Amino acid sequence: MLNIALGKGRLADITLKKLEEIKIHFPEYTSKSRKLIFTDAMNSIKLVFVKASDVGIYVERGACDIGVAGKDTIMESMPDVYEMMDLKIGRCKFAVAAPVGFKKESHKKIRVATKYPNVAKNYFERNGKPIEIIKINGSVELAPLMGLADVIVDIVETGTTLKENGLVVIEEISDVSARLIVNKVSLKTKRTEILGIIKALSTSSEGDQL
Numbered sequence: 279m280l281n282i283a284l285g286k287g288r289l290a291d292i293t294l295k296k297l298e299e300i301k302i303h304f305p306e307y308t309s310k311s312r313k314l315i316f317t318d319a320m321n322s323i324k325l326v327f328v329k330a331s332d333v334g335i336y337v338e339r340g341a342c343d344i345g346v347a348g349k350d351t352i353m354e355s356m357p358d359v360y361e362m363m364d365l366k367i368g369r370c371k372f373a374v375a376a377p378v379g380f381k382k383e384s385h386k387k388i389r390v391a392t393k394y395p396n397v398a399k400n401y402f403e404r405n406g407k408p409i410e411i412i413k414i415n416g417s418v419e420l421a422p423l424m425g426l427a428d429v430i431v432d433i434v435e436t437g438t439t440l441k442e443n444g445l446v447v448i449e450e451i452s453d454v455s456a457r458l459i460v461n462k463v464s465l466k467t468k469r470t471e472i473l474g475i476i477k478a479l480s481t482s483s484e485g486d487q488l
């Protein structure tokens with residue numbers, strides 16, 4: 279059996295569609311189901327739904343052979359896995375955003391609220407800017423509005439959340455898209471199956487092997 283870890287949420291349905299295109303079906307799956315494990319029609323693949331930020335650890339530890347994870351969560355947790363394919367889905371950007379009209383006071387450390395403390399720290403350190411990180415777990419846009427932080431580091435997809443909350447992008451950090459990651463041991467022990475899936479995915483869509 280090949281175990282595939284998939285993050286619950288925005289990437290799930292689109293990844294399942296891609297698997298359907300290469301004839302991997304999960305007949306029992308519906309987006310409303312609360313079930314966490316599904317088996318494919320051929321009984322050779324298990325699809326395991328985990329929290330998006332946990333895909334890396336499931337694959338690193340070998341609980342799953344393959345995972346589909348956003349580059350955002352990979353950059354944050356840096357799992358020890360092979361990143362084998364850019365699936366070119368779930369595209370968005372990492373950005374620094376602030377309330378409209380924000381001006382940095384030069385003598386003060388910038389307070390940065392984020393779900394991605396490592397990404398934020400690396401980015402500002404690279405640019406030599408002293409900051410204080412405030413780790414929060416969701417609805418990051420609220421932090422500057424409520425005086426908890428000066429700016430945020432977050433992913434921006436359509437920009438709607440920023441706009442509706444009076445924030446604007448002040449710096450772009452990097453592009454983000456979904457990646458197919460593989461456990462290092464599994465690539466040796468289940469090589470044929472794994473490379474078969476990667477090949478099929480890159481033939482059927484615009485995904486790039488890395």
Ligand code: PRP
Nearest residue numbers: 416417418432433434435436437438439
């Ligand atoms: C993400 C991100 C932004 C929003 C961006 O949050 O943290 O809040 O999506 O998308 P947009 O540019 O299309 O508006 P998510 O929906 O994952 O929820 P969360 O804030 O509760 O983590």
